[in-house]
Amino acid sequence: MDRLMDSCRFCGGYLEESTSMVKTHWRDRTITIDNVNCWICNTCGEVYVSPDMAKKIKALERPLDREEFLIKPYLYKKI
Numbered sequence: 639m640d641r642l643m644d645s646c647r648f649c650g651g652y653l654e655e656s657t658s659m660v661k662t663h664w665r666d667r668t669i670t671i672d673n674v675n676c677w678i679c680n681t682c683g684e685v686y687v688s689p690d691m692a693k694k695i696k697a698l699e700r701p702l703d704r705e706e707f708l709i710k711p712y713l714y715k716k717i
């Protein structure tokens with residue numbers, strides 16, 4: 639996997655390649671994804687995912703959007 643950057647954007651710490659559980663938020667829900675390839679800052683613990691992985695995570699949100707639409711179609715009237 640290509641390295642995104644050499645050091646942490648927040649603290650400048652060293653990034654170690656790892657797999658981790660990543661949490662993302664979609665509206666008021668938290669989506670948890672296991673075994674995501676990522677880099678973790680060994681100083682502050684900030685997790686970085688690749689743009690590819692970010693796309694996959696976004697793709698996971700689409701079915702939720704549909705589910706939300708089926709449950710609460712009135713929320714979508716203005717769109």
Ligand SMILES: [Zn+2]
Nearest residue numbers: 646649679682
């Ligand atoms: Zn850091």
